[in-house]
Amino acid sequence: GIQVEQSPPDLILQEGANSTLRCNFSDSVNNLQWFHQNPWGQLINLFYIPSGTKQNGRLSATTVATERYSLLYISSSQTTDSGVYFCAVERMNYKLSFGAGTTVTVRA
Protein backbone atom coordinates (compact mmCIF):
# COMPACT_ATOMS: atom_id res chain seq x y z
CA GLY A 1 0.00 0.00 0.00
CA ILE A 2 0.90 3.65 -0.17
CA GLN A 3 3.41 4.91 2.39
CA VAL A 4 3.00 8.28 4.12
CA GLU A 5 5.87 9.86 6.01
CA GLN A 6 5.55 12.96 8.13
CA SER A 7 8.35 15.09 9.49
CA PRO A 8 9.40 16.15 11.98
CA PRO A 9 7.80 13.73 14.46
CA ASP A 10 7.87 16.37 17.20
CA LEU A 11 8.04 20.15 17.10
CA ILE A 12 8.36 22.56 20.02
CA LEU A 13 7.65 26.20 19.26
CA GLN A 14 7.62 29.45 21.13
CA GLU A 15 4.38 31.36 20.78
CA GLY A 16 4.55 33.60 17.73
CA ALA A 17 7.00 31.42 15.81
CA ASN A 18 6.43 30.06 12.30
CA SER A 19 6.81 26.39 11.32
CA THR A 20 6.58 23.99 8.40
CA LEU A 21 5.35 20.40 8.57
CA ARG A 22 6.09 18.03 5.72
CA CYS A 23 4.25 15.01 4.30
CA ASN A 24 5.86 12.71 1.73
CA PHE A 25 3.91 9.97 -0.02
CA SER A 26 5.09 7.05 -2.08
CA ASP A 27 2.68 7.07 -5.03
CA SER A 28 0.32 9.33 -6.94
CA VAL A 29 -2.82 10.24 -5.00
CA ASN A 30 -6.23 11.67 -5.78
CA ASN A 31 -6.89 13.02 -2.31
CA LEU A 32 -4.76 14.61 0.39
CA GLN A 33 -6.08 16.00 3.64
CA TRP A 34 -4.46 17.70 6.64
CA PHE A 35 -6.03 17.26 10.06
CA HIS A 36 -5.43 18.61 13.54
CA GLN A 37 -6.27 16.17 16.34
CA ASN A 38 -7.24 17.87 19.57
CA PRO A 39 -6.53 16.43 23.04
CA TRP A 40 -9.97 14.75 23.08
CA GLY A 41 -9.24 12.86 19.88
CA GLN A 42 -11.38 14.83 17.45
CA LEU A 43 -9.88 15.08 13.97
CA ILE A 44 -10.48 18.58 12.69
CA ASN A 45 -10.29 19.16 8.94
CA LEU A 46 -7.69 21.75 8.02
CA PHE A 47 -7.28 21.34 4.27
CA TYR A 48 -8.51 19.16 1.43
CA ILE A 49 -5.65 19.73 -0.99
CA PRO A 50 -4.87 17.07 -3.65
CA SER A 51 -2.82 19.75 -5.43
CA GLY A 52 -2.07 23.45 -5.34
CA THR A 53 -2.02 25.96 -2.51
CA LYS A 54 -4.69 27.00 -0.01
CA GLN A 55 -4.75 29.39 2.91
CA ASN A 56 -7.02 29.63 5.91
CA GLY A 57 -6.08 32.34 8.39
CA ARG A 58 -2.67 31.62 9.89
CA LEU A 59 -2.52 28.21 8.22
CA SER A 60 -1.63 27.46 4.64
CA ALA A 61 -0.84 24.30 2.70
CA THR A 62 0.83 23.40 -0.55
CA THR A 63 0.73 20.06 -2.34
CA VAL A 64 3.13 19.32 -5.19
CA ALA A 65 1.51 16.17 -6.53
CA THR A 66 4.13 15.52 -9.21
CA GLU A 67 6.86 15.43 -6.55
CA ARG A 68 4.71 13.58 -4.01
CA TYR A 69 4.83 15.91 -1.06
CA SER A 70 2.72 18.39 0.83
CA LEU A 71 3.65 21.14 3.27
CA LEU A 72 1.60 22.68 6.07
CA TYR A 73 2.65 26.12 7.24
CA ILE A 74 1.72 27.53 10.64
CA SER A 75 2.43 31.22 11.09
CA SER A 76 2.42 33.23 14.32
CA SER A 77 1.74 30.06 16.32
CA GLN A 78 -0.55 30.15 19.34
CA THR A 79 -0.88 27.76 22.26
CA THR A 80 -4.18 26.57 20.79
CA ASP A 81 -2.22 25.24 17.79
CA SER A 82 -0.78 22.50 20.02
CA GLY A 83 -1.77 18.96 19.16
CA VAL A 84 -1.05 16.29 16.59
CA TYR A 85 -1.17 17.13 12.89
CA PHE A 86 -1.91 14.31 10.46
CA CYS A 87 -1.53 14.07 6.73
CA ALA A 88 -3.73 11.48 5.01
CA VAL A 89 -3.84 10.42 1.37
CA GLU A 90 -6.11 8.34 -0.83
CA ARG A 91 -5.16 6.50 -3.99
CA MET A 92 -8.38 5.75 -5.90
CA ASN A 93 -9.54 3.17 -3.35
CA TYR A 94 -11.76 5.21 -1.04
CA LYS A 95 -9.58 4.69 2.02
CA LEU A 96 -7.39 7.30 3.68
CA SER A 97 -3.85 6.23 4.62
CA PHE A 98 -2.46 8.31 7.48
CA GLY A 99 1.04 9.27 8.42
CA ALA A 100 2.29 8.87 11.98
CA GLY A 101 1.66 12.54 12.71
CA THR A 102 3.65 15.52 13.92
CA THR A 103 3.17 16.47 17.57
CA VAL A 104 3.30 20.25 17.93
CA THR A 105 3.78 21.92 21.30
CA VAL A 106 3.49 25.70 21.43
CA ARG A 107 4.84 27.28 24.61
CA ALA A 108 3.64 30.63 25.90
Place this chain on the structure above:
Amino acid sequence: DAGVTQSPTHLIKTRGQQVTLRCSPKSGHDTVSWYQQALGQGPQFIFQYYEEEERQRGNFPDRFSGHQFPNYSSELNVNALLLGDSALYLCASSPTRTSGRASDEQFFGPGTRLTVL
Protein backbone atom coordinates in the same frame (compact mmCIF):
# COMPACT_ATOMS: atom_id res chain seq x y z
CA ASP B 1 -25.68 21.51 9.91
CA ALA B 2 -25.01 18.48 12.11
CA GLY B 3 -21.59 16.94 11.76
CA VAL B 4 -20.66 13.30 12.17
CA THR B 5 -21.87 11.90 15.47
CA GLN B 6 -20.76 8.76 17.30
CA SER B 7 -21.96 6.85 20.33
CA PRO B 8 -21.05 5.97 22.94
CA THR B 9 -18.21 8.32 23.86
CA HIS B 10 -16.44 5.81 26.06
CA LEU B 11 -16.84 2.09 26.59
CA ILE B 12 -15.19 -0.46 28.87
CA LYS B 13 -15.41 -4.17 28.04
CA THR B 14 -13.66 -7.35 29.11
CA ARG B 15 -11.81 -9.81 26.91
CA GLY B 16 -14.07 -12.11 24.93
CA GLN B 17 -17.05 -9.76 24.97
CA GLN B 18 -18.70 -8.19 21.95
CA VAL B 19 -19.19 -4.47 21.29
CA THR B 20 -21.27 -2.33 18.94
CA LEU B 21 -20.35 1.23 18.05
CA ARG B 22 -22.64 3.62 16.20
CA CYS B 23 -22.16 6.45 13.74
CA SER B 24 -24.44 8.95 12.01
CA PRO B 25 -22.95 10.66 8.97
CA LYS B 26 -22.86 14.36 8.23
CA SER B 27 -26.00 15.67 6.59
CA GLY B 28 -25.93 15.02 2.85
CA HIS B 29 -23.33 12.25 3.12
CA ASP B 30 -24.08 8.62 2.30
CA THR B 31 -20.68 6.96 2.63
CA VAL B 32 -19.31 5.90 6.02
CA SER B 33 -15.80 4.69 6.83
CA TRP B 34 -14.44 3.31 10.10
CA TYR B 35 -10.91 3.74 11.43
CA GLN B 36 -9.04 2.40 14.46
CA GLN B 37 -6.47 4.60 16.16
CA ALA B 38 -4.17 2.96 18.69
CA LEU B 39 -2.41 5.17 21.21
CA GLY B 40 0.38 7.19 19.63
CA GLN B 41 -0.38 6.10 16.08
CA GLY B 42 -2.26 7.38 13.07
CA PRO B 43 -5.75 6.02 12.30
CA GLN B 44 -5.93 2.74 10.38
CA PHE B 45 -8.72 2.05 7.88
CA ILE B 46 -11.08 -0.76 8.88
CA PHE B 47 -13.77 -0.67 6.17
CA GLN B 48 -16.16 1.55 4.24
CA TYR B 49 -19.90 1.22 3.65
CA TYR B 50 -21.84 2.57 0.72
CA GLU B 51 -25.38 1.66 -0.34
CA GLU B 52 -25.61 -0.65 2.67
CA GLU B 53 -22.69 -2.79 1.49
CA GLU B 54 -19.05 -3.08 2.47
CA ARG B 55 -17.19 -1.50 -0.44
CA GLN B 56 -13.59 -1.60 0.78
CA ARG B 57 -11.83 -3.33 3.66
CA GLY B 58 -8.49 -2.84 5.38
CA ASN B 59 -6.30 -5.44 7.07
CA PHE B 60 -8.60 -6.33 9.94
CA PRO B 61 -9.82 -9.80 10.94
CA ASP B 62 -13.38 -11.02 10.45
CA ARG B 63 -14.07 -10.26 14.12
CA PHE B 64 -14.63 -6.73 12.85
CA SER B 65 -17.90 -6.41 10.98
CA GLY B 66 -20.26 -3.63 10.13
CA HIS B 67 -23.59 -2.59 8.84
CA GLN B 68 -25.12 0.40 7.13
CA PHE B 69 -28.79 1.27 7.45
CA PRO B 70 -31.10 2.85 4.85
CA ASN B 71 -30.71 6.23 6.59
CA TYR B 72 -26.91 5.91 5.99
CA SER B 73 -26.04 5.49 9.66
CA SER B 74 -23.64 2.68 10.44
CA GLU B 75 -22.56 0.25 13.13
CA LEU B 76 -19.19 -1.32 13.83
CA ASN B 77 -19.26 -4.66 15.63
CA VAL B 78 -16.25 -6.32 17.20
CA ASN B 79 -16.54 -9.89 18.49
CA ALA B 80 -14.29 -11.81 20.88
CA LEU B 81 -12.57 -8.67 22.11
CA LEU B 82 -8.81 -8.77 22.70
CA LEU B 83 -6.72 -6.44 24.82
CA GLY B 84 -5.19 -5.14 21.59
CA ASP B 85 -8.60 -3.88 20.44
CA SER B 86 -8.33 -1.06 22.97
CA ALA B 87 -8.26 2.07 20.83
CA LEU B 88 -10.09 5.15 19.63
CA TYR B 89 -12.59 4.19 16.94
CA LEU B 90 -13.31 6.93 14.45
CA CYS B 91 -16.11 7.20 11.95
CA ALA B 92 -15.82 9.34 8.83
CA SER B 93 -18.42 10.31 6.26
CA SER B 94 -18.22 11.61 2.73
CA PRO B 95 -20.70 12.37 -0.07
CA THR B 96 -21.44 10.16 -3.04
CA ARG B 97 -18.53 10.18 -5.44
CA THR B 98 -20.30 11.44 -8.52
CA SER B 99 -19.08 11.00 -12.06
CA GLY B 100 -15.98 13.03 -12.79
CA ARG B 101 -14.92 13.42 -9.16
CA ALA B 102 -11.80 11.49 -8.25
CA SER B 103 -12.12 12.04 -4.53
CA ASP B 104 -14.13 13.70 -1.79
CA GLU B 105 -13.22 15.22 1.54
CA GLN B 106 -13.86 12.97 4.53
CA PHE B 107 -15.16 14.37 7.82
CA PHE B 108 -14.63 12.63 11.14
CA GLY B 109 -16.73 12.18 14.24
CA PRO B 110 -15.47 12.64 17.81
CA GLY B 111 -14.70 8.95 18.21
CA THR B 112 -15.50 6.19 20.68
CA ARG B 113 -12.75 5.28 23.11
CA LEU B 114 -12.87 1.53 23.77
CA THR B 115 -10.97 -0.01 26.66
CA VAL B 116 -10.71 -3.79 26.88
CA LEU B 117 -9.72 -5.17 30.28
